[in-house]
Protein backbone atom coordinates (compact mmCIF):
# COMPACT_ATOMS: atom_id res chain seq x y z
CA UNK A 125 0.00 0.00 0.00
CA UNK A 126 1.52 3.29 -1.12
CA UNK A 127 1.36 6.30 1.19
CA UNK A 128 3.81 8.42 -0.81
CA UNK A 129 1.43 11.36 -1.18
CA UNK A 130 0.78 11.38 2.59
CA UNK A 131 4.51 11.36 3.25
CA UNK A 132 5.13 14.37 1.02
CA UNK A 133 2.03 16.08 2.40
CA UNK A 134 3.38 15.66 5.92
CA UNK A 135 6.71 17.18 4.90
CA UNK A 136 4.88 20.12 3.35
CA UNK A 137 2.65 20.55 6.41
CA UNK A 138 5.56 20.49 8.85
CA UNK A 139 7.15 23.47 7.11
CA UNK A 140 4.19 25.71 7.91
CA UNK A 141 2.12 23.97 10.63
CA UNK A 142 3.66 23.24 14.03
CA UNK A 143 4.12 19.49 14.16
CA UNK A 144 2.44 19.20 10.78
CA UNK A 145 -0.97 18.72 12.37
CA UNK A 146 -3.65 20.87 13.96
CA UNK A 147 -4.46 18.42 16.70
CA UNK A 148 -1.74 16.37 18.33
CA UNK A 149 -3.24 12.91 18.21
CA UNK A 150 -3.34 13.03 14.39
CA UNK A 151 0.48 12.86 14.20
CA UNK A 152 0.62 9.08 14.88
CA UNK A 153 3.22 9.65 17.64
CA UNK A 154 1.67 6.87 19.71
CA UNK A 155 1.79 4.30 16.93
CA UNK A 156 4.76 5.52 14.92
CA UNK A 157 5.03 6.06 11.22
CA UNK A 158 3.80 8.83 8.95
CA UNK A 159 0.32 10.19 9.55
CA UNK A 160 -2.11 9.42 6.76
CA UNK A 161 -3.58 12.48 5.06
CA UNK A 162 -7.21 12.09 4.06
CA UNK A 163 -8.99 13.64 1.12
CA UNK A 164 -12.57 12.35 1.25
CA UNK A 165 -15.07 10.19 3.08
CA UNK A 166 -18.38 8.57 2.23
CA UNK A 167 -20.44 6.59 4.72
CA UNK A 168 -18.13 4.29 6.70
CA UNK A 169 -15.27 4.67 4.23
CA UNK A 170 -12.46 7.24 4.27
CA UNK A 171 -9.97 7.73 1.41
CA UNK A 172 -6.40 8.99 1.71
CA UNK A 173 -4.30 11.05 -0.70
CA UNK A 174 -2.96 7.87 -2.32
CA UNK A 175 -6.52 6.64 -2.92
CA UNK A 176 -6.24 3.93 -0.28
CA UNK A 177 -9.66 3.28 1.25
CA UNK A 178 -10.27 2.37 4.88
CA UNK A 179 -13.21 1.32 7.01
CA UNK A 180 -13.20 4.25 9.41
CA UNK A 181 -13.57 3.64 13.17
CA UNK A 182 -12.28 7.12 14.12
CA UNK A 183 -15.14 9.06 12.45
CA UNK A 184 -13.46 12.40 13.22
CA UNK A 185 -13.16 11.26 16.90
CA UNK A 186 -16.88 10.73 17.30
CA UNK A 187 -18.91 13.44 15.50
CA UNK A 188 -19.89 11.35 12.47
CA UNK A 189 -22.61 9.16 14.03
CA UNK A 190 -24.26 9.07 10.58
CA UNK A 191 -21.00 8.44 8.73
CA UNK A 192 -19.12 10.66 6.29
CA UNK A 193 -20.99 13.03 3.92
CA UNK A 194 -24.48 11.95 5.00
CA UNK A 195 -26.79 13.33 2.26
CA UNK A 196 -29.09 15.15 4.69
CA UNK A 197 -26.13 16.83 6.41
CA UNK A 198 -24.45 17.79 3.13
CA UNK A 199 -27.66 19.26 1.78
CA UNK A 200 -28.33 21.21 4.96
CA UNK A 201 -24.82 22.70 5.02
CA UNK A 202 -24.91 23.58 1.30
CA UNK A 203 -28.29 25.25 1.74
CA UNK A 204 -27.11 27.23 4.76
CA UNK A 205 -23.83 28.24 3.09
CA UNK A 206 -25.71 29.65 0.09
CA UNK A 207 -27.48 32.04 2.48
CA UNK A 208 -24.29 33.23 4.16
CA UNK A 209 -21.90 31.52 6.58
CA UNK A 210 -22.05 33.82 9.59
CA UNK A 211 -23.80 36.96 10.72
CA UNK A 212 -22.61 37.65 14.26
CA UNK A 213 -26.28 38.02 15.06
CA UNK A 214 -28.81 35.53 16.43
CA UNK A 215 -30.47 33.12 13.99
CA UNK A 216 -33.40 30.75 14.48
CA UNK A 217 -31.19 27.79 13.61
CA UNK A 218 -29.55 28.18 17.04
CA UNK A 219 -32.94 27.94 18.74
CA UNK A 220 -33.89 24.94 16.61
CA UNK A 221 -30.77 22.99 17.55
CA UNK A 222 -31.12 24.05 21.19
CA UNK A 223 -34.74 22.83 21.17
CA UNK A 224 -33.64 19.47 19.81
CA UNK A 225 -31.00 19.13 22.54
CA UNK A 226 -33.39 20.20 25.30
CA UNK A 227 -35.98 17.71 24.02
CA UNK A 228 -33.58 14.77 24.08
CA UNK A 229 -31.04 15.34 26.90
CA UNK A 230 -32.90 14.80 30.19
CA UNK A 231 -31.16 17.35 32.45
CA UNK A 232 -30.78 20.21 29.96
CA UNK A 233 -33.22 23.11 30.26
CA UNK A 234 -31.10 25.82 28.67
CA UNK A 235 -28.09 25.68 26.30
CA UNK A 236 -25.23 27.88 25.20
CA UNK A 237 -23.28 27.02 22.03
CA UNK A 238 -19.51 27.28 21.52
CA UNK A 239 -17.18 26.29 18.68
CA UNK A 240 -15.45 23.38 20.39
CA UNK A 241 -15.76 20.98 23.28
CA UNK A 242 -12.85 22.71 24.99
CA UNK A 243 -14.74 26.00 25.03
CA UNK A 244 -17.81 24.21 26.37
CA UNK A 245 -16.01 22.57 29.31
CA UNK A 246 -13.95 25.69 30.03
CA UNK A 247 -17.14 27.78 30.14
CA UNK A 248 -19.02 25.23 32.22
CA UNK A 249 -16.30 25.33 34.87
CA UNK A 250 -16.34 29.15 34.91
CA UNK A 251 -20.13 29.03 35.29
CA UNK A 252 -19.93 26.50 38.15
CA UNK A 253 -17.27 28.59 39.94
CA UNK A 254 -19.28 31.79 39.49
CA UNK A 255 -22.51 30.13 40.58
CA UNK A 256 -21.03 28.57 43.76
CA UNK A 257 -18.47 31.32 44.55
CA UNK A 258 -15.93 28.50 44.97
CA UNK A 259 -12.64 27.89 43.14
CA UNK A 260 -11.61 24.24 43.25
CA UNK A 261 -12.77 21.52 40.87
CA UNK A 262 -12.47 17.75 41.00
CA UNK A 263 -11.50 15.88 37.83
CA UNK A 264 -10.52 12.27 37.27
CA UNK A 265 -7.10 11.02 36.18
CA UNK A 266 -7.24 9.98 32.54
CA UNK A 267 -10.39 11.93 31.76
CA UNK A 268 -9.94 14.52 29.02
CA UNK A 269 -12.05 17.65 28.85
CA UNK A 270 -10.21 19.50 26.10
CA UNK A 271 -7.09 21.61 25.99
CA UNK A 272 -7.76 24.45 28.45
CA UNK A 273 -5.31 24.76 31.33
CA UNK A 274 -7.78 23.78 34.04
CA UNK A 275 -8.00 20.27 32.66
CA UNK A 276 -4.45 19.55 31.51
CA UNK A 277 -3.65 17.90 34.81
CA UNK A 278 -3.50 14.12 34.56
CA UNK A 279 -5.44 14.46 31.31
CA UNK A 280 -6.30 11.68 28.91
CA UNK A 281 -6.48 11.49 25.13
CA UNK A 282 -3.51 12.92 23.26
CA UNK A 283 -2.12 14.51 26.45
CA UNK A 284 -1.80 10.98 27.82
CA UNK A 285 -0.71 9.53 24.47
CA UNK A 286 2.14 12.02 24.26
CA UNK A 287 3.13 11.37 27.88
CA UNK A 288 2.40 14.95 28.97
CA UNK A 289 -0.83 14.66 30.96
CA UNK A 290 0.44 17.62 32.96
CA UNK A 291 1.39 20.05 30.22
CA UNK A 292 4.20 22.60 30.59
CA UNK A 293 2.69 26.07 30.65
CA UNK A 294 -0.04 25.17 33.12
CA UNK A 295 0.63 27.30 36.19
CA UNK A 296 0.89 26.07 39.77
CA UNK A 297 -2.03 28.34 40.60
CA UNK A 298 -4.20 26.58 38.05
CA UNK A 299 -3.03 23.15 39.13
CA UNK A 300 -3.70 24.05 42.78
CA UNK A 301 -7.40 24.48 42.05
CA UNK A 302 -7.74 21.20 40.17
CA UNK A 303 -8.02 18.18 42.46
CA UNK A 304 -7.34 14.94 40.59
CA UNK A 305 -8.66 11.60 41.84
CA UNK A 306 -8.75 8.14 40.26
CA UNK A 307 -11.72 7.33 38.02
CA UNK A 308 -14.16 4.95 39.72
CA UNK A 309 -12.78 5.84 43.17
CA UNK A 310 -15.82 7.25 44.97
CA UNK A 311 -14.02 7.16 48.32
CA UNK A 312 -11.33 9.47 46.94
CA UNK A 313 -14.01 11.94 45.85
CA UNK A 314 -15.62 11.79 49.31
CA UNK A 315 -12.20 12.41 50.86
CA UNK A 316 -11.64 15.43 48.61
CA UNK A 317 -14.95 16.89 49.79
CA UNK A 318 -14.11 16.15 53.43
CA UNK A 319 -10.81 18.01 53.05
CA UNK A 320 -12.36 20.92 51.12
CA UNK A 321 -16.01 20.98 52.25
CA UNK A 322 -16.69 24.58 51.22
CA UNK A 323 -14.20 24.97 48.37
CA UNK A 324 -15.21 22.60 45.58
CA UNK A 325 -17.25 24.32 42.88
CA UNK A 326 -17.73 21.30 40.64
CA UNK A 327 -16.98 17.69 39.93
CA UNK A 328 -16.47 17.18 36.19
CA UNK A 329 -16.49 13.65 34.81
CA UNK A 330 -16.72 11.83 31.53
CA UNK A 331 -19.54 9.55 32.75
CA UNK A 332 -18.22 6.88 30.39
CA UNK A 333 -14.54 7.73 30.13
CA UNK A 334 -13.51 7.66 26.47
CA UNK A 335 -10.06 9.23 26.65
CA UNK A 336 -8.07 6.48 28.32
CA UNK A 337 -9.65 4.17 25.86
CA UNK A 338 -13.25 3.41 26.89
CA UNK A 339 -13.48 2.84 30.66
CA UNK A 340 -16.95 2.34 32.11
CA UNK A 341 -18.12 3.53 35.54
CA UNK A 342 -18.39 0.99 38.35
CA UNK A 343 -21.95 0.28 39.54
CA UNK A 344 -23.35 3.26 41.53
CA UNK A 345 -20.22 5.35 40.88
CA UNK A 346 -22.17 8.08 39.06
CA UNK A 347 -24.98 7.93 41.64
CA UNK A 348 -22.39 8.47 44.39
CA UNK A 349 -21.00 11.53 42.59
CA UNK A 350 -24.54 12.88 42.40
CA UNK A 351 -25.11 12.29 46.11
CA UNK A 352 -21.79 13.87 47.14
CA UNK A 353 -22.42 16.98 45.02
CA UNK A 354 -25.87 17.30 46.60
CA UNK A 355 -24.40 16.89 50.08
CA UNK A 356 -21.63 19.48 49.64
CA UNK A 357 -23.40 21.94 47.32
CA UNK A 358 -21.10 21.36 44.34
CA UNK A 359 -22.14 21.38 40.67
CA UNK A 360 -22.01 17.97 38.96
CA UNK A 361 -20.86 18.32 35.36
CA UNK A 362 -21.18 15.40 32.93
CA UNK A 363 -18.77 15.96 30.08
CA UNK A 364 -20.77 14.22 27.35
CA UNK A 365 -18.86 15.78 24.47
CA UNK A 366 -18.05 12.23 23.35
CA UNK A 367 -20.93 10.20 24.86
CA UNK A 368 -23.70 12.66 24.04
CA UNK A 369 -26.03 11.20 21.37
CA UNK A 370 -23.37 8.47 20.99
CA UNK A 371 -24.19 5.91 23.72
CA UNK A 372 -27.92 6.75 23.76
CA UNK A 373 -30.23 9.47 22.41
CA UNK A 374 -30.00 11.23 25.79
CA UNK A 375 -26.42 10.20 26.51
CA UNK A 376 -25.20 8.48 29.66
CA UNK A 377 -27.57 10.52 31.81
CA UNK A 378 -30.54 8.89 30.04
CA UNK A 379 -28.93 5.44 29.90
CA UNK A 380 -27.86 5.33 33.57
CA UNK A 381 -30.52 7.59 35.07
CA UNK A 382 -28.19 10.06 36.81
CA UNK A 383 -28.92 13.74 36.13
CA UNK A 384 -26.02 16.21 36.32
CA UNK A 385 -26.48 19.93 36.94
CA UNK A 386 -24.55 20.86 33.79
CA UNK A 387 -23.74 18.86 30.67
CA UNK A 388 -21.14 19.62 28.03
CA UNK A 389 -21.69 18.45 24.48
CA UNK A 390 -19.90 18.58 21.13
CA UNK A 391 -18.97 16.25 18.29
CA UNK A 392 -22.30 14.62 17.23
CA UNK A 393 -24.34 17.82 17.78
CA UNK A 394 -22.29 19.50 15.06
CA UNK A 395 -22.44 16.62 12.57
CA UNK A 396 -18.75 17.14 11.79
CA UNK A 397 -18.69 20.95 11.88
CA UNK A 398 -17.03 22.96 14.69
CA UNK A 399 -19.41 23.04 17.64
CA UNK A 400 -19.64 22.63 21.39
CA UNK A 401 -22.38 23.31 23.87
CA UNK A 402 -22.95 23.50 27.60
CA UNK A 403 -26.35 23.36 29.19
CA UNK A 404 -28.32 22.32 32.22
CA UNK A 405 -30.52 23.69 34.95
CA UNK A 406 -32.08 27.00 33.94
CA UNK A 407 -31.32 28.69 37.26
CA UNK A 408 -27.60 28.01 36.70
CA UNK A 409 -27.49 28.78 32.99
CA UNK A 410 -29.36 32.06 33.48
CA UNK A 411 -26.40 33.38 35.49
CA UNK A 412 -24.50 33.77 32.20
CA UNK A 413 -24.07 37.15 30.52
CA UNK A 414 -25.91 39.08 29.20
CA UNK A 415 -28.75 38.41 31.71
CA UNK A 416 -26.33 37.34 34.43
CA UNK A 417 -22.77 38.31 35.29
CA UNK A 418 -20.76 35.15 34.50
CA UNK A 419 -19.15 35.87 31.15
CA UNK A 420 -19.42 33.84 27.98
CA UNK A 421 -18.91 34.84 24.35
CA UNK A 422 -17.69 33.50 21.00
CA UNK A 423 -17.52 35.00 17.51
CA UNK A 424 -18.75 31.87 15.78
CA UNK A 425 -20.78 30.38 18.63
CA UNK A 426 -23.99 29.02 17.06
CA UNK A 427 -22.56 29.36 13.57
CA UNK A 428 -25.32 28.83 10.97
CA UNK A 429 -23.42 26.10 9.07
CA UNK A 430 -22.63 24.16 12.24
CA UNK A 431 -26.23 24.55 13.38
CA UNK A 432 -27.50 23.27 10.03
CA UNK A 433 -25.28 20.17 10.23
CA UNK A 434 -26.30 19.60 13.84
CA UNK A 435 -30.01 20.01 13.16
CA UNK A 436 -29.87 17.53 10.26
CA UNK A 437 -27.96 15.05 12.44
CA UNK A 438 -30.18 15.31 15.52
CA UNK A 439 -33.37 15.15 13.45
CA UNK A 440 -32.10 11.93 11.87
CA UNK A 441 -31.35 10.62 15.36
CA UNK A 442 -34.73 11.74 16.73
CA UNK A 443 -36.68 10.12 13.90
CA UNK A 444 -34.86 6.78 13.71
CA UNK A 445 -36.43 4.58 16.38
CA UNK A 446 -34.02 1.66 15.93
CA UNK A 447 -30.78 3.63 15.43
CA UNK A 448 -29.21 2.91 18.82
CA UNK A 449 -30.23 -0.72 18.81
CA UNK A 450 -28.65 -1.25 15.37
CA UNK A 451 -25.44 0.54 16.44
CA UNK A 452 -25.26 -1.49 19.65
CA UNK A 453 -25.68 -4.78 17.77
CA UNK A 454 -22.93 -3.88 15.27
CA UNK A 455 -20.57 -2.76 18.05
CA UNK A 456 -21.14 -5.97 20.01
CA UNK A 457 -20.55 -7.98 16.81
CA UNK A 458 -17.20 -6.25 16.39
CA UNK A 459 -16.05 -6.55 20.00
CA UNK A 460 -17.18 -10.18 20.34
CA UNK A 461 -15.52 -11.01 17.02
CA UNK A 462 -12.28 -9.33 18.07
CA UNK A 463 -12.39 -11.29 21.33
CA UNK A 464 -12.54 -14.53 19.32
CA UNK A 465 -9.68 -13.44 17.06
CA UNK A 466 -7.47 -12.32 19.98
CA UNK A 467 -8.21 -15.58 21.81
CA UNK A 468 -7.36 -17.59 18.69
CA UNK A 469 -3.94 -15.93 18.50
CA UNK A 470 -3.31 -16.02 22.24
CA UNK A 471 -3.29 -12.23 22.58
CA UNK A 472 -4.05 -10.85 26.07
CA UNK A 473 -6.81 -8.26 25.80
CA UNK A 474 -9.80 -6.69 27.49
CA UNK A 475 -12.65 -5.34 25.36
CA UNK A 476 -15.08 -2.64 26.44
CA UNK A 477 -18.05 -1.25 24.58
CA UNK A 478 -21.11 0.90 25.20
CA UNK A 479 -23.55 2.04 22.53
CA UNK A 480 -21.34 2.61 19.50
CA UNK A 481 -18.09 3.26 21.37
CA UNK A 482 -15.48 0.56 21.96
CA UNK A 483 -11.89 -0.15 22.93
CA UNK A 484 -9.71 -3.27 22.86
CA UNK A 485 -7.00 -2.92 25.53
CA UNK A 486 -3.95 -5.15 25.08
CA UNK A 487 -3.70 -6.14 28.73
CA UNK A 488 -4.84 -9.25 30.61
CA UNK A 489 -6.27 -7.25 33.51
CA UNK A 490 -9.60 -5.41 33.84
CA UNK A 491 -9.30 -1.70 33.02
CA UNK A 492 -11.09 0.43 35.60
CA UNK A 493 -8.99 3.62 35.76
CA UNK A 494 -5.88 5.30 34.36
CA UNK A 495 -3.46 3.11 36.31
CA UNK A 496 -4.89 -0.10 34.88
CA UNK A 497 -5.29 1.44 31.41
CA UNK A 498 -1.59 2.36 31.43
CA UNK A 499 -0.69 -1.32 31.82
CA UNK A 500 -1.82 -1.91 28.23
CA UNK A 501 0.88 -2.92 25.76
CA UNK A 502 1.03 0.26 23.67
CA UNK A 503 3.87 -1.11 21.51
CA UNK A 504 1.70 -4.08 20.54
CA UNK A 505 -1.17 -1.71 19.88
CA UNK A 506 1.06 0.26 17.48
CA UNK A 507 1.93 -2.89 15.56
CA UNK A 508 -1.75 -3.94 15.44
CA UNK A 509 -2.77 -0.45 14.31
CA UNK A 510 -0.39 -0.49 11.35
CA UNK A 511 -1.16 -4.07 10.39
CA UNK A 512 -4.84 -3.10 10.27
CA UNK A 513 -4.12 0.13 8.41
CA UNK A 514 -2.26 -1.91 5.78
CA UNK A 515 -5.40 -4.01 5.45
CA UNK A 516 -7.78 -1.08 4.97
CA UNK A 517 -9.00 -0.56 8.52
CA UNK A 518 -8.49 2.83 10.18
CA UNK A 519 -8.44 2.48 13.99
CA UNK A 520 -7.65 5.22 16.49
CA UNK A 521 -3.88 5.92 16.31
CA UNK A 522 -3.55 5.46 20.08
CA UNK A 523 -4.43 2.78 22.61
CA UNK A 524 -5.84 5.55 24.80
CA UNK A 525 -8.70 6.50 22.49
CA UNK A 526 -12.15 5.04 21.88
CA UNK A 527 -13.32 3.64 18.57
CA UNK A 528 -16.67 4.53 17.01
CA UNK A 529 -19.22 2.94 14.70
CA UNK A 530 -21.69 4.86 12.51
CA UNK A 531 -25.09 4.09 11.03
CA UNK A 532 -23.24 3.72 7.71
CA UNK A 533 -21.22 0.72 8.93
CA UNK A 534 -22.56 -2.67 7.83
CA UNK A 535 -22.25 -6.26 8.99
CA UNK A 536 -20.05 -6.75 5.93
CA UNK A 537 -17.71 -3.99 7.19
CA UNK A 538 -17.48 -5.73 10.55
CA UNK A 539 -16.71 -9.08 8.97
CA UNK A 540 -14.06 -7.49 6.74
CA UNK A 541 -12.57 -5.88 9.85
CA UNK A 542 -12.48 -9.20 11.71
CA UNK A 543 -10.85 -10.95 8.77
CA UNK A 544 -8.25 -8.17 8.68
CA UNK A 545 -7.65 -8.56 12.42
CA UNK A 546 -7.16 -12.32 12.01
CA UNK A 547 -4.59 -11.81 9.25
CA UNK A 548 -2.92 -8.92 11.10
CA UNK A 549 -2.45 -10.94 14.28
CA UNK A 550 -1.23 -13.98 12.35
CA UNK A 551 1.42 -11.71 10.82
CA UNK A 552 2.38 -10.09 14.13
CA UNK A 553 2.44 -13.29 16.17
CA UNK A 554 4.43 -15.18 13.51
CA UNK A 555 7.02 -12.40 13.32
CA UNK A 556 7.38 -12.10 17.12
Ligand code: KE4
Nearest residue numbers: 147185240241242268269270281363365366
Ligand atom coordinates in the same frame (compact mmCIF):
# COMPACT_ATOMS: atom_id res chain seq x y z
P1 KE4 B 1 -12.62 19.60 21.39
O1 KE4 B 1 -12.09 20.90 21.99
O2 KE4 B 1 -11.51 18.72 20.86
O3 KE4 B 1 -13.75 19.82 20.39
O4 KE4 B 1 -13.33 18.76 22.58
C1 KE4 B 1 -12.57 18.49 23.74
C2 KE4 B 1 -13.17 17.29 24.44
C3 KE4 B 1 -13.90 17.49 25.59
N1 KE4 B 1 -14.45 16.46 26.27
C4 KE4 B 1 -14.31 15.19 25.82
C5 KE4 B 1 -14.93 14.07 26.60
C6 KE4 B 1 -13.57 14.92 24.63
O5 KE4 B 1 -13.43 13.64 24.22
C7 KE4 B 1 -13.00 15.99 23.93
C8 KE4 B 1 -12.18 15.77 22.68
N2 KE4 B 1 -11.96 14.42 22.31
C9 KE4 B 1 -10.72 14.17 21.57
C10 KE4 B 1 -10.68 12.66 21.28
N3 KE4 B 1 -10.25 11.92 22.40
C11 KE4 B 1 -10.61 14.99 20.34
C12 KE4 B 1 -9.53 14.51 19.39
C13 KE4 B 1 -8.43 15.53 19.27
O6 KE4 B 1 -7.94 16.03 20.31
O7 KE4 B 1 -8.06 15.80 18.12
